[in-house]
Structures are given as C-alpha cells and as structure tokens.
Amino acid sequence: MKLCKVIGFATSSIKREGLSPYKLLVLKNIDDEGNPVGEAFLALDTVGAGLSEIVAVTTGAPATNAVGDKNLPIDAAVIGILDQVTINKKEVYTKNKEE
Amino acid sequence: MKLCKVIGFATSSIKREGLSPYKLLVLKNIDDEGNPVGEAFLALDTVGAGLSEIVAVTTGAPATNAVGDKNLPIDAAVIGILDQVTINKKEVYTKNKEE
Amino acid sequence: MKLCKVIGFATSSIKREGLSPYKLLVLKNIDDEGNPVGEAFLALDTVGAGLSEIVAVTTGAPATNAVGDKNLPIDAAVIGILDQVTINKKEVYTKNKEE
Amino acid sequence: MKLCKVIGFATSSIKREGLSPYKLLVLKNIDDEGNPVGEAFLALDTVGAGLSEIVAVTTGAPATNAVGDKNLPIDAAVIGILDQVTINKKEVYTKNKEE
C-alpha cells in the first residue's frame, strides 16, 4: 500500500454512477520525514480521513474491495488512518503529536 | 485515480472491436499548479470530457468497470470531470474560473 | 493506454504455450514530438502494427482481453494503430504524413 | 516481486475490516548493495518478517492470494523471507551473515 499524506480534496458533479457516496481525497506519497513528494493523485475515502493525516492507500483492482463493490470504476482507496510509523526503531510519525 | 488534464485527442481506424463508441483522450498528470507534466497517455472518455478539463482517470482492470464491460481491452478511463480541487485549504482549480 | 511507437521486434522459441500465434513487438513511450523515450518493453501485436507506427498499448490484466483469452500470461497488447494525435488542437502525428 | 528491505512498522486503529490480524510493514526497494532506496511503502506481513530482513513483496491483485482472501483491500504482501541473493554469481546478501 502507498504511504501517503492527505493534502486536499476534489469535487466532481459529472462522474460515473456509484461514486457519489464517497469523498475524493487528494494525496501524495511521503518521504522519510513525512513530507509529501511527487505528483498528487486521487483516492476514495472509506475511513473518514482528514487533512494532513498519514494513511495507507490500496491501488489497482483491490481498491474496489474497500467499498465492497468490484464493479466500481476506482483504482485507489484509503484503507487505514495510521497511528504511528517507525523506521529503524525511530518514531517518524505519531498521530496525536502531529495534531 | 490519476489527477489529469485533457490535452488532446487521438483517432484510430484499426483497433480491437468494442472500442468504436468511445473517444480516445490524450492526457497528462498535473503538477501542483495544474500544469501537465510527464509523458502523455491515452484513456477512454466515459463522461464527455473536453479539452483542458481536469479529470479523474481510473487505470488498470477497474477501468473496464467504467464502460460496464470487463472484456474490453482497456486500462484507462476518465471517470469524472472535476469541479474543484483544493490543496491545504487553498483552491488550486475551479472549473468555472478556468473556462 | 500507453501512447507508444513500435521500434522493433523480438522472437522467442522457448516460451509459455499460447503465445506462438502472436508477434512480439518492441515499443517505447513517446514524448510530445513523437520520439521514443525511456526503456523499451514488449507487447503482443493484435492489430498488425508495423515498424514506426504510433499505437495504443493496453497493459495489465485487461491486455488478456485483446486476445480473448484471460488465461494467457501476457500483460501488454497493442489494441489500436493510431491515425492521428492532436495536442492542444495542434496535429502532432498523422499516419499518412509519416509514411 | 519487489526485492525489498523491511525498514519499519506502522500501526492503524481506524482501518477496513479484515486487516487486524496482520502486521503492517514499512519497506523500501534495495539497490545492488542491499541499501534501501526510493520512497517507503506498506505491505502486509504473511511470513513473520523482521526488521532489516530482505524479502520478496508481491503487489497488485495477487497480493490478496497471500492471505487467501481475494476480498481483502490490500495491494502488497510479503510472501517470502530471502536467505540468499546472488548477482552475477557473486553473493550480495546472505541472511545469517547480516544478523
């Protein structure tokens, strides 16, 4: 899964059916310091993720499993809000500290 | 989903069957200012997207869901025309403003 | 779908069964001027594409749809030979002109 | 499969159901000397991998096969802990030596 930061939101009134119940998040991968890097992409929110939270994003066909509908035309869904990330036993992100 | 700008169109007379009803869009990912970056790619239009619009593109096997035919040999489909994109509470794209 | 140029061919006598009827093309993505860029990759030809033609390539599981056999171990197939590509209303490629 | 090093761990209390039994590993691809490179990503542990181990990671839809549940919304799973990696007949990694 991608290790990402929620950096924004997108809205769309003209879209394929079935997408309306979900918020469309704008995300970026993060570097070792937790800073967003690279190009932004979109994912469906299925866990109630908020701005600046660090999340796990499933891409490709398994993303449809996050909404329980294998016929939805999506390829990315946030499947978890991370509480803590440690790299080499060093705490690099803790949710409460950041808020 | 990819966050893209429609930059052009492609036509093809020799192609696999089932593709004829759909327009073939030329797209690029966008950077934080909404400018197209990287290499162009192709996606089927399923929402009536126009030149210069910012859209959501689903890639891989779920793209076939956008046309309701899992047997179509496509790996990218535009699934939504975006109205607005905000990054860190700042409006970076609004459809009416751009037009 | 990838927007590619056919740059060559590959042959293989030791390969998985089911692949023999198809020509193996060598392709590269193209830049905005239509020049091949990046690393070469392979795709099955299902439309009779020739050297130097600009084509649409479907990757991943949907590529198997191009040969009508979801059990074939392939992840890339040429699904269309492009006639024309326009970017921002400017014609960047036209098949007859190039030949 | 990706050739990766386990560099850390992530925890998540708000996540899609079905994910609770699995540890969430933080991984990076490795270079020819076995050093982690590029951006970190997440994968489910299905083999009991420990920090600093070199592992094989399956991505995309087949990752769900590692947990025997094609409905789980995951796109990456560690499927093997590597004992030895040789490149051009030279031993570049051996598990016991590193420990």
Next chain:
Amino acid sequence: MKLCKVIGFATSSIKREGLSPYKLLVLKNIDDEGNPVGEAFLALDTVGAGLSEIVAVTTGAPATNAVGDKNLPIDAAVIGILDQVTINKKEVYTKNKEE
C-alpha cells in the same frame, strides 16, 4: 511485458506455500544496448532461463497464468527466453552470439 536480463538468483526457505517448485530469478530491465538498468526485482522462472539471458517478464495478475494457478501470490513470471531482438531493423541481441 518487461524486456529484461537475468542477473542472478534468490533463495527463500520461509515463504508462502506453492512457491517451492519454482526458481526465483533476479532481473533488471535493459537499455538499448542490452545492459541491465534500474533496480533489481524478482520473478518466477517458468521456462528454464539461465544467467545473462534476455527474457520477457509478465507482471501483475496475468503472471499467475504462467504457472496455471490464479491463487499463487506472485506478480512476475518469466514467460519466454528471447532468441533475437531487433530495433529499427538493427539486431541488438541474438542469443547464440552472446553465449
């Protein structure tokens, strides 16, 4: 399919079931001169590929077709040993010559 060179081998004693009958190859993409480039990755051998051979590698879900078991947790398999690769009518690789 990826156009790759076999650069090594990996062994794993702790791994998901079903993987034991297959050799785990270490591969890299090749550049226009046939030299390995980028980061190494792993693929199952299903054709008896040897060190330094140029091969076609199928990735993603279709890789499971190469072993005839859609439930195996793999995302890459060598599906063919290449005999010859030509780019722009110039022979860039011929198996017998290299050996």
